[in-house]
Amino acid sequence: MVNKLITEDTKLFMTGNETVAYAAVAAQADIMYGYPITPQNEVMHTWAKLLPKTGALFLQTEDEISAGFATLGGVVAGKRAFTATAGPGHVIMQDAMSMAEMMRLPAVYVVLARGGPSTATVIYSQQETTLAVFGGNGEGFRIVYSTWSNQDLYDYTIKSFNTAWKYRYPTYVLADGYQGKMREPVVCYDPASRGITMVPTDPYVRAKGRPGVDRPPCHIRNAFSVEEELLEAMEDYQKDFDRIAPEIEEYYTYKADDAEILVIAHGIVARSVVTAVDILREEGIKVGLFRPVTLRPLAVKPLREAVSRAKQVLFTESALGQLARICLEQMYGLTTPYDTYYRPGYGIVGEDIVQKVKQMQKNLVTT
Amino acid sequence: MVNKLITEDTKLFMTGNETVAYAAVAAQADIMYGYPITPQNEVMHTWAKLLPKTGALFLQTEDEISAGFATLGGVVAGKRAFTATAGPGHVIMQDAMSMAEMMRLPAVYVVLARGGPSTATVIYSQQETTLAVFGGNGEGFRIVYSTWSNQDLYDYTIKSFNTAWKYRYPTYVLADGYQGKMREPVVCYDPASRGITMVPTDPYVRAKGRPGVDRPPCHIRNAFSVEEELLEAMEDYQKDFDRIAPEIEEYYTYKADDAEILVIAHGIVARSVVTAVDILREEGIKVGLFRPVTLRPLAVKPLREAVSRAKQVLFTESALGQLARICLEQMYGLTTPYDTYYRPGYGIVGEDIVQKVKQMQKNLVTT
Amino acid sequence: MARSRIALGGEGGQGVQAIAKILVEAAYLENKNVIYIPNFGIEQRGGVSIAFSQISDDPIGEAKFAKGDIVIMLSDRALERCAQYVDPDKSIVIYDTSVCETKPTFKAKDIIGIPATKMALEDLSPRVFNMIILGVIVKATGIIQVDSCKKAIEDAFGSKFKDKPELRELNFKALEEGMNLIKSPAQV
């Protein structure tokens, strides 16, 4: 059992990466596996540094493929296991993630998106959204939380372990390198103090009892012999996913109720939208934010309602429409016109959105 | 220079995998790199068997990561280089594909989709569509052809080399294991006999002249120091992509003009739609097919027009809506209602679609 | 002539795909439209292997089909897996009584039992089991000529036949014996 470091609420001023490590400790994660990549390194560094105090375990593997698969080993052994990665590491870790998807293993993945494609830049982007949500050769049977602050990183890292172990779908905390490297105050707490019970884990292998005597031996697989078996599995997973989606979906709005222009953004870009909304509202322009917190499953109904109410929609991301694609699929049939402000791999600030909205506003008035 | 095997039109009865190898020879591909995976193995086997006759080159690498990167080596050396893969191999090959995307290397990838996620099944699915189109940590700067017959495999394998080298985006031929393993007649031809000139290749490294004397040394990279550089590159790529898209987009329709129910499908499933259309038309039901041939870029205008004309749309795939997602993004604003018939990893036959359409038809009449 | 759809299922080692390949090759030699698609499990041997063949004078759309005009089942497991391709009103089912311990329980237009394995083992040679089945199909469908079939066999085994000419006789004999197992072309 991992030792708790935080028993009483403690405000700490730290980076997002440190926050993830502290949150994983608070969630009593047993073991982290990882491979260095900027901008997630400090998750690992912090976790490693805390080991003497936490009594948890850590393994630095030979690559992200190994980190991903070793994490599945940890999960199969019944441990709260997680890993963190980014960019090209995230790309090759899809190998393991797709195994988790098929075997419904409750692994937790923390992804700090960096520039893409390829090696690109080491810090920031929102270009790993499609990868997190639909990566691999599968159907996106994953749960993906997108955070926007260090407090979020704390809260959702804890939550991700519970979501994973409760529903048995691999679960992502998707942030970006700005969040990972950014320093801001976080209130750290013991989940129990918030009424959060950690969902108990149980082992697939080395469970209690003698295999073949007290219990059947564990026999789990990801390969099927025939198409029919696969179809059946996929249909089951889809049914389950649809059933649990309403319990998982989360979103956040800011002054969206009466917004004529609805800005849709996730993660840290949504913060800049808040700044812009405040500025624009002061000027009397009715703007609001719709921020999907779960990118998968998406909170479709609230999204459609918010879009329907608005006169115009603006998608903004530090990517070329990866969030927009996910939303538009679910917005089919609506007719509110939309515009886009994409800055792949580049930070978006409030001022950018202010400018863009004003221009849209002008068009709205003239047409 | 690779020897041509086919100079006069020759009808051959062979599998899709063999067809790809023959087509690559016809395109005077210089070198194939590959790693075994069902259902693409026979591309490699055939290519290897033909070597004494073609004088081409082949390397079996240690994994798909290597096959992908070695292919980029071949391209950088100025050769028509290609590889073929599937499933989990396709997943990890995204590592190299994302480098190709960033450096705009004209690599050709032949993907024969098998069941997913994970190892799943060895033959068939359409579950690698998202992966082919948007895989990796990038923005989908790729060109993706989806074939539906062995003749298509022949034609588009040849075409893919030209598209890649002309536009310098990595180019996919996306098929599936049914097509790979399926035997049907193909008319093989010398591209020249069809007025097709192979776009000449040129080397990035070891070009003519002494580096640093007659020409600058080649210095190509995929990593940038700062965000601004990345943003600029992405904006350039997008601009180029938008510019060339109209030249590349391809689609196919079958009795779509007056269709009340428009079925949207790609690849081999579209063939079953044709069978279904014929059966249904005989019964007086106005059904038609819209088949995107390029999944990226998508032929958006014709798609929107066809959808607008129809009373109902049906998406059908051997996947859980991967094609639909790509289309729906581009169909935003339209209001034709749609239904779905998804069979992830499972073959779809004409009869399935007939049943589904009849049911839709019934709803249409009653409402 | 309409499209003939033939589903052929058996164990991994029984040569199901080889039979289908010769069948469609023969049809191709007759300039028909043909498409053949194999379906097999993950095991190299030992799973159920199914071959879907279509032969037609017109262009062929779908690569697979829902129901076969002829469905041939060469093992108990094949019987189980291929039942889904049987149309109760239209399909002719052929199965190997000398291997299958279960009997078809589904409805079909006609169900024909043949002792192909036994015949091969006892009268000919286990190696030509697949030729017997081919003969059965040729006769049952009536869509390809015996001669094209022999030509296709020749193409496939030519080099082997050169070494051992007696093999040719044995194979052709098996083909004919297989044809004799069926009384008349099935009404498909």
Add this chain to the structure above:
Amino acid sequence: MARSRIALGGEGGQGVQAIAKILVEAAYLENKNVIYIPNFGIEQRGGVSIAFSQISDDPIGEAKFAKGDIVIMLSDRALERCAQYVDPDKSIVIYDTSVCETKPTFKAKDIIGIPATKMALEDLSPRVFNMIILGVIVKATGIIQVDSCKKAIEDAFGSKFKDKPELRELNFKALEEGMNLIKSPAQV
């Protein structure tokens, strides 16, 4: 108090991020809302490194900002890269005259040149260069107390100071010298 936005740019080895960290730490000690975000190139050393700090009494939205209230540039390359964060009407620009060979060509509310590197090398020690800059910022912004700043320095270097108490003096001296370089809090 409104939000103070401080952009600080320099070469990889100049300790830009360390300065910003102490700055925001000091503000945090004063219970202000703070957010700090680093931006650096791919090189471990040698690229331009920029620190974005925001200090405010109200909750802070955006993590980065378009224009800084104070923009500090510690090298020629930083001068070039950070020009984009300068608002011609609102930003105060501070740059190190003893390092920058180029002069700012952009417009700003105020442009202040300081010889920080020279001062460090000649009067103090190259090691406390960053304390001088910190002093400059403290004085120029006027948003944090010197005492919190010293406390933050203490927190950061406590153990080093224990080993060599003279280091504490040197650092604090540098901080004060830095403050002296600025006449009065900039009007931000």
Add this chain to the structure above:
Amino acid sequence: MTVKLQHKGMVFKGCGKNNEATYYLYTSMCKGCGLCIIKCPVNAKGEKCLQWSKEVGIYATPAVEPNPDLCVACGMCETICPDRAIRIEK
């Protein structure tokens, strides 16, 4: 855990030097690979101890059977059989 497979096969009594051994060949397991035939030390001496049977295994290919008069019940075939199709009881 109490699923029990039904096994079918042949029984050869009187194997071994003192005829004390019983040889079971499971046709429900034998795949007819013939590996055992080569490994049989009695065969290796040129005698015809372990040979193809007329009975077939699970793939409808010939199984094997020992000649009890020659079989020394050494267990070589039992050990080598990949499919656990041979059992010798002494």
Add this chain to the structure above:
Amino acid sequence: MTVKLQHKGMVFKGCGKNNEATYYLYTSMCKGCGLCIIKCPVNAKGEKCLQWSKEVGIYATPAVEPNPDLCVACGMCETICPDRAIRIEK
């Protein structure tokens, strides 16, 4: 290809045993790592040949400079310098 970098630095004449060598230190290249100082064989003998300079290199950290009287122009520092900041001409 004809882009020419401008180089800045210091020149020390009279290095080497016969004072025939000229020692160039490029401050536009030197990063002040000090590796050369340790590698200088004269320094190693306890003498003060190659030492920190008052001039700074590209990172505004001290560059190095030789004492021409002691320097034997052995080229050790030139060879080891990761940044090609030293050139000795004889």
Add this chain to the structure above:
Amino acid sequence: MVQILDIPPKQADAVNCEIGPSKFCPGCGHGITLNTLGFAIDELELKERSVFGCDIGCSLLAWNFMSVDSVQTHHGRTTPVIYGITRAVPGTVGIAYMGDGGGYAIGAQHLVNAATRNEKMMVLLVNNTNYGMTGGQMAPTTLPGQKTETTPYGRDIEAHGKPFLGPEMVASITDEKLNYVARGSVNNLRQLKTFLKRALTNVADGRGFSFVEVLSLCPLNWRTNNVDTWERLKEMESFYKVGELKVPEEVKGVK
């Protein structure tokens, strides 16, 4: 003559008695190896502590072959899954079972890094000189001149290099005091069982990484009958030296 038999086949307790015939081809060396592994586990009484991971390759067909807890993984990825488990639950006897393609080609980074990190687990690698599952392509272990689907004219050592010496490589980066490294063969099952028992013991003792390569049979892709199958194995044995390369003192007593 064929009758219902009441007496069940003889097999290790560590082998699953419920699945009947394996899914391997007739005459496959995987079955032989796994039966032997089963007896080794039985004799050491390690069934409860063991976790068996199988690769994708024909080893995938073993996903329910053993009656020890088993996990099927991805091609080449069994090593990390197993050390993921043994790191999480120390004391587990992790067995990563894989082919020569999975171990020496796509998973070689895992093999050499697990070996150097001294992961306390065992790798059991079946060398059948080809990629069995995918229909017989060249593997790193394919013998010179051997015809495979990707070397249809025989492996040309000039073009494809020489066969991969796995145990020799692992031996070069491991420690005689901590690690057990050997190459066995299905030709000598008594010896193979000893090798396996030593490897398992070395892991069970918590000493360290253990590696056994097994020269195996793939009649399907070799296209060999029973006679030629054994002949081919002899060829392999003349190229690949069977024997122990590293034996910690403590396991020398294990037979």
Add this chain to the structure above:
Amino acid sequence: MVQILDIPPKQADAVNCEIGPSKFCPGCGHGITLNTLGFAIDELELKERSVFGCDIGCSLLAWNFMSVDSVQTHHGRTTPVIYGITRAVPGTVGIAYMGDGGGYAIGAQHLVNAATRNEKMMVLLVNNTNYGMTGGQMAPTTLPGQKTETTPYGRDIEAHGKPFLGPEMVASITDEKLNYVARGSVNNLRQLKTFLKRALTNVADGRGFSFVEVLSLCPLNWRTNNVDTWERLKEMESFYKVGELKVPEEVKGVK
């Protein structure tokens, strides 16, 4: 005293004279190694035939450091890119330049397979006992007890195993007649240059795969000053034996 100098710095022709100071940190061994490589290429007159591939790792900073044709690849993937080139254009002298993380961890499968397949290329691997580019984590080569960001209390060989013996491993799977394998150090540049020239010659001759590991310096992550940097290198040299492990007869004459 500082003045404009007309005489340019002395450097190999194979090193790019247009970039000025490298992007490496002060005192980095990468620069030393690459300058030496440049002279080796010059002396063998191989600039035109060479292609230089750099890994992601601090070696990425060398993407325009050489004046030979250069390709930047992905972390761990330089080996396949380079053999992709040399397979496509035989006769090319391909140089895959990488760190110990790129070569021994994430790219180890490429290293061992390129070696066994005898790819006609050279791998030049910089061992700085850590992951430099990402800020100093444990590498396979990290020394026992060495503190890194992921071993903040020192590398514990019980938990993390012993340092990786790369050249020893490559030597175990290669052929004395065809392959050159050595470990050099930036402590002895004359010797290092000889090693590099032998490796390059072996490739240029079309004989086969060549491998040189270089013991290097990473003052930034080691947090060492100039004195301690060289001291640390001595520690490394006492752990990692500098010297040649495989030398084909034909290159012995190259100095």
